[in-house]
Amino acid sequence: MHTSSAPRITLLVTGSTGFLGSAIVAELLTAHRDIALLFLIRAENPEAGRLRLTQSVRGMLADPALLSHLTPDMILCGDLQHFAELQNDPRVQRITHILHAAALASFAWKPEIWQVNVEQTSQFARAVAQLPAMQRFLHVGTAMISGDTTNQHVHETQFPAKVRHFVPYTKSKAEIEPLLPTLLGRIPVVIARPSIVVGHSRTGCSASPSIFWVFRMIHAAKRVPFKTTNKVDIIPVDFCARALITLTLSSELAHACYHISAGDTESCTFDEIDAAYTRAEGLGRDAPLQQIDVADLSALEPQFESWFGPCDTQRMSTVAKLYRIFAGLNVTFNNQRMREAGIAPPPRFVDYLPVCQQTGEDQPIAEQMLYDFR
């Protein structure tokens, strides 16, 4: 006899057309077909939303046939600011879990970053607080709210009220986190803070070149204005997606905040990354990376076009100086809590860098860079 029962879990994903969001959807389609899925998407109508979602998820899926499981009835057309208007929709009333990955994740200086990441996210949380079946709200934060912390292995609890932020994006993400429990009232909130997400462990940079261009620049210049032995905490997007889903759906969690990170042991040094890049290119031996003085950066500008290809030298210089600050921090993010929650550590960046190198070099560096300043 065939029996069917309504899914126990109805999960709403926000930000599903973005880099992390589309990896989350790919993982849900691959390994979590027993739960009812809803996606909040900025689209004119459900079919247009389904099409947008299909286009972004396609590059993340090993089996494209799974895309046929994305149907218009899974799409809630709307945005964070106006989510309250959807509240009477019976599908919304059934939501039990939310994985909130929508944000303006740009390193640019724009007022919209505060509006989306603080004001509209607050409006969204206030509306969610009214939903009757909610069991968990997972907010995707960022480990980089640690700001100007240097040379440390940062723990989740290390969240000083006053850190200096280098860009409005991290400041906005630091601002919203402590507001959420009050805004969400009785709904349990879990904060997941991924470290730096670069590429996909199987498809490399084909879905997004975010941050990978930094390593291309370093490899082309063979110079960094910080110690070459500094570590950087990088995870692939597919690992991040799986970890976020685990934290959203686990019945019991010991903590309210988790790093999703490579941690001290799986993080790589800039030396290691550049050597892996050289091996991936397969062009034979290459000089090791050199440390230069930051004061020498401007004097190197005349060489930028020969290293980086066609570019606006002035703009490249500004961006190189900004990223120098991040790359020079030498911070890793403790992931003991993540491991205790049953999430095995990620592959090291150097281990999946070859696929990123193969898929991440088809665009000029200057164009790829724009991806992180939208």
Ligand SMILES: NC(=O)c1ccc[n+]([C@@H]2O[C@H](COP(=O)([O-])OP(=O)(O)OC[C@H]3O[C@@H](n4cnc5c(N)ncnc54)[C@H](OP(=O)(O)O)[C@@H]3O)[C@@H](O)[C@H]2O)c1
């Ligand atoms: N990428 C990283 O390295 C990284 C690292 C740590 C943490 N994170 C966090 O991960 C989350 C996702 O980042 P991402 O890199 O995937 O960003 P992304 O690629 O820029 O995607 C952002 C997503 O948010 C949606 N969105 C933006 N504003 C919205 C609004 N007002 N209403 C509804 N949806 C809206 C976008 O929709 P549209 O397609 O309609 O624009 C898109 O789906 C963010 O919270 C970010 O802080 C990212």
